[in-house]
Amino acid sequence: GKWLEARARGKAGQALRALLQLQADHAVLLTEEGEKDVPASGVRPGDRLLVRPGEKVPVDGLVEEGESAVDESMLTGESVPVNKAIGDSLSGATLNQTGRLVIRATRVGQETVLAQIVRMVEEAQGDKAPIQRLADTVSNYFVPVVIAISAATFMLWYLASGSEFLFAFRMAVAVLVIACPCALGLATPTAIMVGTSVGLSKGILFKKASVLENLSRLDVLLLDKTGTITKGEFAVTDLVSVVQGGEDELLRVASAAEAASSHPLARAVVRRAKEEGL
Numbered sequence: 001g002k003w004l005e006a007r008a009r010g011k012a013g014q015a016l017r018a019l020l021q022l023q024a025d026h027a028v029l030l031t032e033e034g035e036k037d038v039p040a041s042g043v044r045p046g047d048r049l050l051v052r053p054g055e056k057v058p059v060d061g062l063v064e065e066g067e068s069a070v071d072e073s074m075l076t077g078e079s080v081p082v083n084k085a086i087g088d089s090l091s092g093a094t095l096n097q098t099g100r101l102v103i104r105a106t107r108v109g110q111e112t113v114l115a116q117i118v119r120m121v122e123e124a125q126g127d128k129a130p131i132q133r134l135a136d137t138v139s140n141y142f143v144p145v146v147i148a149i150s151a152a153t154f155m156l157w158y159l160a161s162g163s164e165f166l167f168a169f170r171m172a173v174a175v176l177v178i179a180c181p182c183a184l185g186l187a188t189p190t191a192i193m194v195g196t197s198v199g200l201s202k203g204i205l206f207k208k209a210s211v212l213e214n215l216s217r218l219d220v221l222l223l224d225k226t227g228t229i230t231k232g233e234f235a236v237t238d239l240v241s242v243v244q245g246g247e248d249e250l251l252r253v254a255s256a257a258e259a260a261s262s263h264p265l266a267r268a269v270v271r272r273a274k275e276e277g278l
Contacts, residue, residue: 027058060107068099234268
């Protein structure tokens with residue numbers, strides 16, 4: 001039971017490591033001498049950093065120059081990029097998509113939003129479901145009692161009734177096998193291990209074991225992020241042209257205008273044009 005419990009925690013740890021890998025490993029530091037490529041771990045609060053289109057934001061900070069659309073789906077689940085301008089805040093590990101940004105670092109290392117999320121989940125992994133705490137408590141008292149009863153059974157049969165040693169021993173073993181709460185100690189860790197593993201394979205990370213237990217009592221589930229239940233990828237659904245039969249021309253012109261853009265909506269238009277062979 002303890003081994004299964006540790007294994008479940010290990011699988012959760014793999015998900016945490018994947019989360020940590022989202023962080024940028026380098027940053028472009030702006031100095032008086034010019035641009036300097038440095039490890040993200042070397043950035044300090046107050047440093048000015050350059051974030052080009054297509055690069056990850058290395059640390060949490062504020063926009064000082066430029067304007068861009070930033071993909072924050074790794075934090076929010078929203079596939080629509082958020083427009084950022086001077087004075088707006090940025091979170092580390094989010095993806096700059098369209099414009100050049102100069103940012104002022106505000107939080108680095110263990111103080112970033114992503115690091116705080118990882119720490120929160122790590123702390124929560126030590127949590128036990130209420131039913132598991134109950135099972136552990138029962139086992140702590142029940143096992144010694146069962147062993148004592150088994151020993152008493154052996155003594156009664158062997159000493160009091162004068163039965164053979166092997167018969168008395170069999171009676172003691174029978175008490176142990178039937179009464180010992182092995183299933184009680186194994187069932188909860190096994191269920192939690194399977195539940196968390198299935199969740200992780202589907203991209204769902206349970207913060208606490210108690211959450212799994214509470215799920216069974218839910219009547220209504222409220223999802224507050226569209227990215228939770230959608231593919232996170234835009235697609236053109238309808239073409240409405242003012243000229244009858246002009247849908248192909250509309251798509252051809254629109255995709256030509258959007259061809260150089262990296263915005264998710266632009267990519268959706270271009271992808272539809274390619275699918276149509278235009």
